[in-house]
Amino acid sequence: MMENEIPAMLISAKDLHLKAGRHDLVEGVSIQVSEGEIVSIIGPNGAGKTSLLKLLLGLIKPERGSIERRPGLRIGYLPQKASIDTVLPLSVERMMTLTEAFSRKEVEKALAETGVASLIDEPVQTLSGGEFQRMMLARALLRNPELLVLDEPAQGVDHLGEAELYGLIGRLREERGCGVLMVSHDLHVVMAATDRVLCLNRHLCCEGEPEEVTRHPEYLRLFGMEAGSRLAVYSHHHDHTHDLSGNVDTSHASHQEQAP
Amino acid sequence: MILDDFFWRAVFAGAGVALVAGPLGCFVVWRRMAYFGDTVAHSSLLGVALGLLLGVNIMFGVFAAGFAVALVLSGFLKDKRLSGDTLLGTLSHASLSLGVIVISLMTWLRVDLLGYLFGDILAVSLVDLLWIYGGGALAIAVLVWLWRPLLAVTVDQELAQAEGINPSRYELLLMLLIAAVIALAMKIVGVLLVTSLLIIPAAAARSLSRTPEQMALMSALIGILSVLIGLASSFQFDTPSGPSIVLAAVLLFILGQIPLRGRI
Numbered sequence: 001m002m003e004n005e006i007p008a009m010l011i012s013a014k015d016l017h018l019k020a021g022r023h024d025l026v027e028g029v030s031i032q033v034s035e036g037e038i039v040s041i042i043g044p045n046g047a048g049k050t051s052l053l054k055l056l057l058g059l060i061k062p063e064r065g066s067i068e069r070r071p072g073l074r075i076g077y078l079p080q081k082a083s084i085d086t087v088l089p090l091s092v093e094r095m096m097t098l099t100e101a102f103s104r105k106e107v108e109k110a111l112a113e114t115g116v117a118s119l120i121d122e123p124v125q126t127l128s129g130g131e132f133q134r135m136m137l138a139r140a141l142l143r144n145p146e147l148l149v150l151d152e153p154a155q156g157v158d159h160l161g162e163a164e165l166y167g168l169i170g171r172l173r174e175e176r177g178c179g180v181l182m183v184s185h186d187l188h189v190v191m192a193a194t195d196r197v198l199c200l201n202r203h204l205c206c207e208g209e210p211e212e213v214t215r216h217p218e219y220l221r222l223f224g225m226e227a228g229s230r231l232a233v234y235s236h237h238h239d240h241t242h243d244l245s246g247n248v249d250t251s252h253a254s255h256q257e258q259a260p
Numbered sequence: 261m262i263l264d265d266f267f268w269r270a271v272f273a274g275a276g277v278a279l280v281a282g283p284l285g286c287f288v289v290w291r292r293m294a295y296f297g298d299t300v301a302h303s304s305l306l307g308v309a310l311g312l313l314l315g316v317n318i319m320f321g322v323f324a325a326g327f328a329v330a331l332v333l334s335g336f337l338k339d340k341r342l343s344g345d346t347l348l349g350t351l352s353h354a355s356l357s358l359g360v361i362v363i364s365l366m367t368w369l370r371v372d373l374l375g376y377l378f379g380d381i382l383a384v385s386l387v388d389l390l391w392i393y394g395g396g397a398l399a400i401a402v403l404v405w406l407w408r409p410l411l412a413v414t415v416d417q418e419l420a421q422a423e424g425i426n427p428s429r430y431e432l433l434l435m436l437l438i439a440a441v442i443a444l445a446m447k448i449v450g451v452l453l454v455t456s457l458l459i460i461p462a463a464a465a466r467s468l469s470r471t472p473e474q475m476a477l478m479s480a481l482i483g484i485l486s487v488l489i490g491l492a493s494s495f496q497f498d499t500p501s502g503p504s505i506v507l508a509a510v511l512l513f514i515l516g517q518i519p520l521r522g523r524i
Contacts, residue, residue: 057422077422084415088290089469099412099423123470143423 007034010073010147010179016055016065018048025051026062027203033147038173038180040190043200044222049183050080052200053151056181073147076140078133080151080183086125092116095124096139110142111135114168129156133165141172148172150182154189162186166193187223263389266382270491273384274505276392277445278457278483280399283476284441285458285483286465287434290414290472295345296333297455299352300435301442303329304451305359308376312369319391319443326439329355334435356451379450379502381491392444399437406433411472448487449502456506457483464513482512 012032018025026048033039041049054060056067057077084090096107104120111117114134119127127135133153140148153169154162166189173180184190190197191210199205205218213219262268288297304322306329311321329351336347363371372380403410412420413430421427438458445454465478489512490505 054418057418059418059421075422077419079416079418079422082416082419085290087292087466088415089466089471089475090415091471094471095415098415099408099420099425101408149422 011069013067017063033179033181036177038194039196040194041183041198047201074145076145076148078136078150084124090124110138114138130161148180269384270381274487275484280396281457282480282483285462286476288458289462295348299348300326301454302352303355309362323443330435377450381448381501460509464516
């Protein structure tokens, strides 16, 4: 009762290396995700974000490095590009039970959690981008995952839907206590909804809480000064140059003027 | 006995093959493996030659050759420097030509090349029937048993893999099954038309189904119906039986395209 409970490690990788031909895709990246933690990977195109997820999921083998999973770890995965060919007739219900059998009740309950229960009999090919991602999230939940791995979950989702989707992911973490590992482009949303950020550009540029990362010179070099200032709004912290002023508005405004 | 009559032997053989080819053909259609199947089928003549040379059952020779070619093919297809259709086009014609040449070199045998190319269903023997129903039952049992993982890997390979299904194992299994069904079906419609029994009923079933399972069942039914219509008309109008079956399947495919309410 007295001791602090350290959240249990779900997955941990050390010094991962991956090559595609002669090019390095992932260079010496270490990462770990614990129970109840939301970890985001950000980085420019071609930074190896998806490759890193695939390495962790065991879809591809690393050149070097080790990956350790908690024994029997249940993973729910949302791939970046899951479009289902129309030659295959597939209803939402059937998609939900693709790799494991579940009763219609269980499927309905999971779909209701992400707000798309009414779509249960629709062909998956007719879903909109947002509906599809919600179905995929419900699908991941159905397997009662300890770790959710999301590759750009807001892809093909409009701005309003995007905020809702990240809100949903945050709520699921609260309710279920599962760890979340996601890749994202949407810097500001990521920063608001994340415990820890990994900034990746083949190697690990910087890592830490959102506010720390946005102050990191490597981060600013990658995403520009503008990103640093814009994100400060969301994290409700001043940028480091204005930390002591005590006046949020002026510090924020003055920083924006510096932005390129 | 009904099986003493060549016509009924043909009916049972055709229906048996169609029953397996339907569900398996769905995978060929879903995975866009039509040309892959064609290439494996074209290697059948090599298998015939192999069977004749070694004195083993020809169906077994065709199965062995087909599976070997499928394995080589899937290895080649991993090389992305040439597109899949180019590779398949090359190997498909190479194996067909090689088969024709090898058979023609075996001058000590009189081989009915036309029968192998276009099928000779009316010459189906009791032993052939036994092979078709034995092999077919085995293939269906495997399909039913491993349906879920096979389908999962087909829908999204990485998703299936992330959820603990080993995709390469099931790809290999599909290749085995395709080679087996081609070997069983060769006598019915011949090397050149054999993939039609896989693809056309499945294509016809698509517009009539809402789930993969429905499509597999419909495909089997349409295949059997094609065999019945094809053989009956072949008997009636004295047309070649293999091509008649294929055209019957095409006719059903066209009928299935007529729009009805509530289709997806």
